Amino acid sequence: MACGSSSFDPGFIRAVVDVVGRAHVLTDPDVVASYEIDWTGRFRGSTPAVVRPGSSEELAAVVALCRAGGVAVVPQGGNTGMVGGGVPLHGEVVVSLRRLTGVGPADVAAGQLTVQAGATLADVQVAARDAGWEYGVDLGGRDSATIGGNVATNAGGLRVLRYGDTRAQVLGAQAVLGTGDVVEHLGGLLKDNTGYPLHLLMCGSEGTLGFVTAVRLRLVAPAPQRVAAILGMKDAASALAAAQALRLGLPTLSAAELMLRAGVELVCAVTGAPPPLPSPHEAYLLVEASGPADPTLELTAAVAGLSGVEDAAVAVDPRRIAALFRYREGHTEAVNSLGAPPHKLDVTLPFGVLAEMVERLPSIVDAVVPGAAVWLFGHVGDGNVHVNVTGVAPDDERVDEAVFRAVAGVGGSISAEHGIGTAKRKWLELNRSPAELRAFAAIKRALDPDGIMNPHVLVPPA
Numbered sequence: 001m002a003c004g005s006s007s008f009d010p011g012f013i014r015a016v017v018d019v020v021g022r023a024h025v026l027t028d029p030d031v032v033a034s035y036e037i038d039w040t041g042r043f044r045g046s047t048p049a050v051v052r053p054g055s056s057e058e059l060a061a062v063v064a065l066c067r068a069g070g071v072a073v074v075p076q077g078g079n080t081g082m083v084g085g086g087v088p089l090h091g092e093v094v095v096s097l098r099r100l101t102g103v104g105p106a107d108v109a110a111g112q113l114t115v116q117a118g119a120t121l122a123d124v125q126v127a128a129r130d131a132g133w134e135y136g137v138d139l140g141g142r143d144s145a146t147i148g149g150n151v152a153t154n155a156g157g158l159r160v161l162r163y164g165d166t167r168a169q170v171l172g173a174q175a176v177l178g179t180g181d182v183v184e185h186l187g188g189l190l191k192d193n194t195g196y197p198l199h200l201l202m203c204g205s206e207g208t209l210g211f212v213t214a215v216r217l218r219l220v221a222p223a224p225q226r227v228a229a230i231l232g233m234k235d236a237a238s239a240l241a242a243a244q245a246l247r248l249g250l251p252t253l254s255a256a257e258l259m260l261r262a263g264v265e266l267v268c269a270v271t272g273a274p275p276p277l278p279s280p281h282e283a284y285l286l287v288e289a290s291g292p293a294d295p296t297l298e299l300t301a302a303v304a305g306l307s308g309v310e311d312a313a314v315a316v317d318p319r320r321i322a323a324l325f326r327y328r329e330g331h332t333e334a335v336n337s338l339g340a341p342p343h344k345l346d347v348t349l350p351f352g353v354l355a356e357m358v359e360r361l362p363s364i365v366d367a368v369v370p371g372a373a374v375w376l377f378g379h380v381g382d383g384n385v386h387v388n389v390t391g392v393a394p395d396d397e398r399v400d401e402a403v404f405r406a407v408a409g410v411g412g413s414i415s416a417e418h419g420i421g422t423a424k425r426k427w428l429e430l431n432r433s434p435a436e437l438r439a440f441a442a443i444k445r446a447l448d449p450d451g452i453m454n455p456h457v458l459v460p461p462a
């Protein structure tokens, strides 16, 4: 039967039950409901079954059954993805990796940790700390997002400017490919030029090539001394210039996040938090410095040299630092609380046009859907702006298209860190040439010859 078809041989379910056990094949509509809709509420599908394998061997057997039956699957981890890539929008079977929660062993001497795909990011952060190290990636969805999902989306987050994205942490992987083959390269050698880095190919592949089942992660040296500051800025352009200046002038910089007045006021209204500074400011820059020694003096000296700073509050106590980060991390939930699901347009802009585009983006949106609200925030130390738009129907894609065309037109990326999913697939050609897309399709055919792996995600139809 055709991939993505919602009607398929009931014998398939029985065969899958034989592999993973009755308890791990969910078919009750009430039980599978939470697997069918994404975190934002914008993408809702349906599935005949959610399969929860308990090992890579079981998963390989499930993939073999899917190949034989032509059954399309959607891998799912914590279901915190933002681009509709982890939900069954075309009646696919959902394969949840959440039973694969093993964390460890840590190789303390090497500073490496091997974890199964269904472990949460928070689990990994704790295990890294327990081993005397830290894990370099952090993001607001840490308690639900899985490491498998982080790898599959090549997640970024708050510390990319210091430690790089998820791809930069992955030294090896175990994966069940769309062929059903289990490939494993988990030795953790730092220098290993023995051919194609299949583990890196899985980073950002969004479940289209196979399932990530385990990864070997690089850990980073602990930076126990942390200080954060929220800067009330004259305008967004000053905040962006300040972020750039700090990248060069503050070697211990570990985060630089932009917020605008409307977003901060929304977070305060939704969460009940007090305003971060006594008076409102048009823009805010949240910065963090960290290292083995107390970076407070270094941070305050660097901030004193910035232009456009109207006010600042510095936090050294971990609880106060966390409170400052809640203004930034609270944006996602606050925007989601406004009613209709937001359009999430996560883009990177070249630094040279970042300020100009942050200024222009609201009018680009207003020109296609007058009255739509635009919420801008993000990891501006990386040139990454989260453009959230509310007041637009979920399936009205005019705003998405206008923003993506404008961003690509100035050399930016239509996906900084959330991936392409189904939401951006039709615009991938704005960033990737026909030859690149042919290469993508060829890689997919090689590793997923029957097209069963997330067939409506990332790789455009031929």
Ligand code: FAD
Binding pocket: 039, 074, 075, 076, 077, 078, 079, 080, 081, 082, 085, 086, 097, 117, 138, 139, 140, 141, 144, 145, 146, 147, 148, 149, 150, 151, 152, 153, 154, 155, 156, 157, 158, 206, 207, 208, 210, 211, 212, 213, 332, 333, 417, 418, 421, 454, 457
């Ligand atoms: P899912 O949502 O379950 O899946 C995401 C994609 O990966 C889908 O295409 C799915 O098919 C595929 N997939 C999942 N697991 C596997 C696997 N084991 N093998 C193969 N494919 C798989 N993202 C950022 O980059 N930076 C942020 O700062 C950030 N902050 C966030 C804050 C909040 C509050 C929320 C809700 C989300 C945030 N995200 C962020 C988005 C999201 O957390 C990440 O994309 C995360 O990596 C997704 O992990 P997940 O386990 O939830 O994956």
Ligand code: 2HG
Binding pocket: 140, 157, 328, 329, 331, 332, 344, 345, 346, 378, 379, 386, 387, 388
């Ligand atoms: C973040 O940085 C996440 O908080 C989510 O990437 C962004 O809500 C968003 O659009």
Ligand code: ZN
Binding pocket: 157, 378, 379, 386, 417
């Ligand atoms: Zn983000």
